[in-house]
Each structure stands twice: as structure tokens, then as C-alpha cells.
Amino acid sequence: MPAVPERLLVVDDTPTALEILSRTLTACGYAVTSSASVAEAVRALEAGPFDLVLTDYRMPGASGMDLVRHVRENLPGTGVVMVTGYGSIQGAVSAVKLGADEYLAKPFTDDELEACVRRALEAAAARRAAGRLASAxxxxxxxxxxxxxxxxxxxxxxxxxxxxxxxxxxxxxxxxxxxxxxxxxxxxxxxxxxxxxxxxxxxxxxxxxxxxxxxxxxxxxxxxxxxxxxxxxxxxxxxxxxxxxxxxxxxxxxxxxxxxxxxxxxxxxxxxxxxxxxxxxxxxxxxxxxxxxxxxxxxxxxxxxxxxxxxxxPLRDRGDDIFELAGHFLRQYAREHGREPPRLTRRALAALRRHVWPGNVRELANLVQRLVVMTEEPEIDAADLPSLLRFAAASGRGAARTLAEVEAEHVLAVLAGAGGNRTRAAEILGIDRKTLGQKLRRIQGGPDHG
Ligand SMILES: Nc1ncnc2c1ncn2[C@@H]1O[C@H](COP(=O)(O)OP(=O)(O)OP(=O)(O)O)[C@@H](O)[C@H]1O
Ligand SMILES: [Mg+2]
Known part of the structure; x- marks a missing residue:
């Protein structure tokens, strides 16, 4: 299904900030228009419908707060995200009180920006739906x-x-x-x-x-x-x-x-x-x-x-949900990167199913995102997965394995046996929790990522 990109209006008086925001959001697959002031933003909003307005808080002249008020009074179906500077949590609270869907406190990462925009878009969509139908x-x-x-x-x-x-x-x-x-x-x-x-x-x-x-x-x-x-x-x-x-x-x-x-x-x-x-x-x-x-x-x-x-x-207790979730995230991230969703081979799916997922759905989402970004192939096989999951997929127990591989497998087996509980797994392995964390990070990183 060809997705129509959602339309975002980004408002910030600092040209570099405006440029970075719009570049990041464009890369996420949104159609971005930028405005350098509230006055310009109001004109843009008159010219065309937008799904979401993302505005800076402090700007000379009319502030982000005025814009939130304007959008809420005139465009109930449009989402609003308020970006606030360091230490102005009160500004964020007031913005939410005025009807902003989300606030984002500086400094933030690209991922936080993206997640925040997505949530605000969902909130706005929910509001439109609630307006159209009885909420039930x-x-x-x-x-x-x-x-x-x-x-x-x-x-x-x-x-x-x-x-x-x-x-x-x-x-x-x-x-x-x-x-x-x-x-x-x-x-x-x-x-x-x-x-x-x-x-x-x-x-x-x-x-x-x-x-x-x-x-x-x-x-x-x-x-x-x-x-x-x-x-x-x-x-x-x-x-x-x-x-x-x-x-x-x-x-x-x-x-x-x-x-x-x-x-x-x-x-x-x-x-x-x-x-x-x-x-x-x-x-x-x-x-x-x-x-x-x-x-x-x-x-x-x-x-x-x-x-x-x-x-x-926990995800490991949800049976085949893992396949449904993997498909969901493959489609989501593929859409954001403007490509066809890749397919997972049977072996890759089996590896996902066997992994213990200590980070649960978030870990799966992050993994799928990485796969969508890093491979251009239409198909993802078990060999394309990070080593943590490849071990889960390995069926033969060949003798030609490195000590690191044997250790990784043992660590993962113990962690699985402990139901993903790192404290218990560390106890069983006779190491402290921090060392276990280091080992897991190394295993999870795999050869491709150092
Ligand atoms: N059943 C699900 N279907 C689709 N997406 C999901 C599902 N469960 C979790 N997610 C996604 O996984 C990510 C993590 O979910 P969420 O932030 O709600 O977890 P959490 O339990 O609050 O985690 P934490 O304890 O780390 O705060 C989010 O991006 C969320 O949208
Ligand atoms: Mg949480």
C-alpha cells in the first residue's frame, strides 16, 4: 500500500536548528515544511493542511506557546510537539496544558525526536477518530x-x-x-x-x-x-x-x-x-x-x-507474536526509509523465535531497524543477524569454534535458563552483573559492530 507521507511543519528561529530538524525528519520519510517564525508558520497553516506542527518554545515575537494556542483553537486535528530548552520543564508543562500532544526537552537524539513525532501523530489521529466516532x-x-x-x-x-x-x-x-x-x-x-x-x-x-x-x-x-x-x-x-x-x-x-x-x-x-x-x-x-x-x-x-x-x-512468552511484531517493524521501518520491506528467511525467523529477548519488544524493534538500515537485500537470512541471534540459530555443534563463541553460547544459555534475569544469570555464572552486561554487549555487538 503506497503510504502518503505525513506533512510536518517545523518552526524554529535558529536557522541551523531548523535545518537539522527538517533534514532529520525528511530522512524519516515525512514531508517537511519549515518556518522561521510563528507568523510564517500561521501563514503556512492557512495555505495547506498539516498533520503535525513541531515548534520551538522560545522565539522572538510570538512564542511557541502562542502557536500551540493557535493550532489548538483552529486545527483540533493537527498534532503539536513543543520543543523546550534545557531546564524549562515548566514551559513544557504549560504547553501540554494548552493542548500540545508531546514535548521534547533539549538535548534530544534523532531517535527521541522520531519517537516523539510518531507518538504525537498517533495522538492527533486518535483525536480525529474520537471526533468522528463515538470513542467506543x-x-x-x-x-x-x-x-x-x-x-x-x-x-x-x-x-x-x-x-x-x-x-x-x-x-x-x-x-x-x-x-x-x-x-x-x-x-x-x-x-x-x-x-x-x-x-x-x-x-x-x-x-x-x-x-x-x-x-x-x-x-x-x-x-x-x-x-x-x-x-x-x-x-x-x-x-x-x-x-x-x-x-x-x-x-x-x-x-x-x-x-x-x-x-x-x-x-x-x-x-x-x-x-x-x-x-x-x-x-x-x-x-x-x-x-x-x-x-x-x-x-x-x-x-x-x-x-x-x-x-x-515478556516477549519470550508470547509465542508466535514475535513473527507478527517482526513483520510490523519491518514494514514500519521500511516505510520510513522509503524501501520495500525485506523478507526474513525461515532460518532467520527460527533464530528470532529462539532468542530470549532480554530487552523484549524494544530490542526487537531496534534490531529490525538496524537490519532495514544496514542491508539492502530483499531477504534477510540468519547469517545477517547479529552473532547473539546467530548462536541461537546454530544447530550443529562443530568442534572448530573459538573460545569466545563457546563462552557466548554458554552465557546465552544460562541467561535463557534464568528467564532473562541478568542478576540470576550472573550469580549462576559466578560473575558480577556488570561483567555479564559487558559480555552481553560484546556478544550482541557481533563481529560487524566491533
Ligand atoms: N505489542 C506491541 N506492538 C507494537 N509495538 C510495541 C508493542 N510493545 C511494545 N512496542 C514498542 O516497543 C517499544 C517499547 O515499548 P514501551 O516504551 O511501551 O516499553 P516499556 O515497557 O515502557 O519499556 P521500559 O520499561 O524500558 O520503559 C516502543 O517503541 C513500543 O511502541
Ligand atoms: Mg517505559
Whole structure:
């Protein structure tokens, strides 16, 4: 199916930044128009439809914020990404509050840019769909690939979660799709038209936690020159996604618990609490129950977050989903690189099926992307895979193997036996976790990549 490239409008007053952004996004397969100011952008928006506007925050004259407001008021179906400078997270929060679909904090990598644009495009598409249909008609598993029994169960839970406003706790190993599931719940529920605000709570320094989450009023502390919203206010009416909750500092746990119990928040320096209507979805790849046992996570907060539990199975437990997912990513990345999707041979597929995938779906996506970029052949065979997977494919146990190959195979076998658990595998191998990580990186790198 010939895909029509999505149309992006990129706005930045710095010519080099504008040039780099538009070159990167063009390389991703988008049709990019660039504007050096908000005024120019508004004219461009009048001239033609765009799927997405990506704008810098600080610009002379009208700011990125004005542009967000303009787009939201006039073009509800167009996605908006706000790019903010280092340290202006509050600007990002305000932008989301005004209706930006995503924000991107500088500095960012090409991959982060691309992922952010893709998510914003999906959010805008979901909004258009929600406008066209009663939201229930759109399936809740949009974007989630895989029909295994394990994933069918997950879909059913996502569907149930989307129909309620109960607090949801999503668990699963790294890269299993926890954030994807959280977005699916938000965008197929009654809150789809409001904000989905994602916060990595483990990354917020404890002293800033309160003002970041709940905002502050002017004069609350030195430097509080104006009243600023926090993540809770930004997500009002929508969903607050608390990622990596297992890493939340203790003081923050107490404050979050209070906000969830009372359904209201007090801005730092404010005398009165205000009501917020926020649906909370949290995620972690840690075992919260264990953390509770160790006293590292509050038990009362655990029960409050864990009302509806969704556990994402590791990729190695999803059977043939791996083929469906590989096909999905092959098509996606091939489209982005303007080529026909390559085919995987039977041997290559077998190797994928046998690999343990400690990085789960993200590892698979990264691998497929690399294959699409690095090979021009229409067909990918087991020999084209990194050595980590080639070992999984090797059937004969020839004697002419190097020590490194034997070691790699043993390390992988132990890791597989430990269900992908690196700590356990390191214990069995009698090495520390860091050494195991180094070995895996070397194995995964393969001969082609050093
Ligand atoms: N079932 C799926 N179908 C399609 N894409 C998926 C699926 N699961 C995950 N992905 C993709 O894999 C990548 C990783 O997913 P996501 O970020 O949601 O994982 P995560 O569980 O939040 O990982 P982490 O614990 O590392 O934060 C994303 O690009 C996501 O779109
Ligand atoms: Mg995540």
C-alpha cells in the first residue's frame, strides 16, 4: 500500500536548528515544511493542511506557546510537539496544558525526536477518530501488535481499564510495552480528548518533587516569580502516567499518596488545596510487592496504585507474536526509509523465535531497524543477524569454534535458563552483573559492530 507521507511543519528561529530538524525528519520519510517564525508558520497553516506542527518554545515575537494556542483553537486535528530548552520543564508543562500532544526537552537524539513525532501523530489521529466516532467504536488495542493468548488477556484488561477511571498499575520487564499500554488505555477511554501527561518520577530530584507534581504559587520560594502549574494540573481532565514508580523517593511517595486519597492537590506556597480530576496510570519494571517487603515502597501507596493490575508478559512468552511484531517493524521501518520491506528467511525467523529477548519488544524493534538500515537485500537470512541471534540459530555443534563463541553460547544459555534475569544469570555464572552486561554487549555487538 503506497503510504502518503505525513506533512510536518517545523518552526524554529535558529536557522541551523531548523535545518537539522527538517533534514532529520525528511530522512524519516515525512514531508517537511519549515518556518522561521510563528507568523510564517500561521501563514503556512492557512495555505495547506498539516498533520503535525513541531515548534520551538522560545522565539522572538510570538512564542511557541502562542502557536500551540493557535493550532489548538483552529486545527483540533493537527498534532503539536513543543520543543523546550534545557531546564524549562515548566514551559513544557504549560504547553501540554494548552493542548500540545508531546514535548521534547533539549538535548534530544534523532531517535527521541522520531519517537516523539510518531507518538504525537498517533495522538492527533486518535483525536480525529474520537471526533468522528463515538470513542467506543475505535478498538482499544490500537498499535498493540500480537494475538498470542497472553496478549489477548492483556488486551481484555486494557479494554476494561479504558471503560473505567480506576487507577491502573502496569508491570513488566523493560521494553514490554508498558507505556504503549498506558497510552492505549487513555486514547480509547472517555479522556482521549484531554492530555496524556507522562512523567518519569524516578528522574525528578526529591527536593523538586512537590513543585513539579503540584506546581507552585508566585512568591512560594526564592525565584518563584510567577505561579506555575505542575504535572497534576497539566493532566487535569486527562491521564497522568507515572513511569518508573518503583524508583520514587520516599518523600514523594507520601505526597502522592495524599493527592490520590484526597483527589486534590496543594500548590507549593498555596493556602488551599484545589480539586483535580486526574486518572493515574503507573508503571514499573520492578516488583513493587518486594519493594514493599523491603520497606522501600509504601504499602498504602502500593494498594492505592494497584487497583487494576496489568502485567505485560515478556516477549519470550508470547509465542508466535514475535513473527507478527517482526513483520510490523519491518514494514514500519521500511516505510520510513522509503524501501520495500525485506523478507526474513525461515532460518532467520527460527533464530528470532529462539532468542530470549532480554530487552523484549524494544530490542526487537531496534534490531529490525538496524537490519532495514544496514542491508539492502530483499531477504534477510540468519547469517545477517547479529552473532547473539546467530548462536541461537546454530544447530550443529562443530568442534572448530573459538573460545569466545563457546563462552557466548554458554552465557546465552544460562541467561535463557534464568528467564532473562541478568542478576540470576550472573550469580549462576559466578560473575558480577556488570561483567555479564559487558559480555552481553560484546556478544550482541557481533563481529560487524566491533
Ligand atoms: N505489542 C506491541 N506492538 C507494537 N509495538 C510495541 C508493542 N510493545 C511494545 N512496542 C514498542 O516497543 C517499544 C517499547 O515499548 P514501551 O516504551 O511501551 O516499553 P516499556 O515497557 O515502557 O519499556 P521500559 O520499561 O524500558 O520503559 C516502543 O517503541 C513500543 O511502541
Ligand atoms: Mg517505559
Amino acid at each position: 467504536v475505535v478498538g482499544p488495542s490500537r498499535g498493540i501488535v500480537g494475538g498470542s493468548a497472553a496478549m489477548r488477556a492483556v488486551r481484555a484488561l486494557i479494554e476494561r481499564a479504558a471503560r473505567s477511571t480506576a487507577t491502573v498499575l502496569i508491570t513488566g520487564e523493560s521494553g514490554t510495552g508498558k507505556e504503549l499500554a498506558a497510552r492505549a488505555i487513555h486514547y480509547s477511554g472517555a479522556r482521549a480528548a484531554a492530555a496524556f501527561v507522562a512523567v518519569n518520577v524516578a528522574a525528578i530530584p526529591e527536593p523538586l518533587a512537590e513543585s513539579e507534581l503540584f506546581g507552585y504559587v508566585r512568591g512560594a520560594f526564592t525565584g518563584a516569580l510567577e505561579t506555575r502549574a505542575g504535572f497534576f494540573q497539566a493532566a487535569d481532565g486527562g491521564t497522568l502516567f507515572l513511569d518508573e514508580v518503583g524508583g520514587m523517593p520516599p518523600g514523594m511517595q507520601a505526597k502522592l499518596l495524599r493527592a490520590l486519597q484526597d483527589r486534590e492537590v496543594t500548590m507549593v506556597g498555596a493556602r488551599r488545596a484545589t480539586r483535580v480530576d486526574v486518572r493515574v496510570i503507573s508503571a514499573t519494571n520492578q516488583d513493587l510487592a518486594t519493594l514493599v517487603g523491603r520497606g522501600a515502597f509504601r504499602e498504602d501507596l502500593y494498594y492505592r496504585l494497584n487497583v487494576l493490575a496489568i502485567e505485560l508478559p
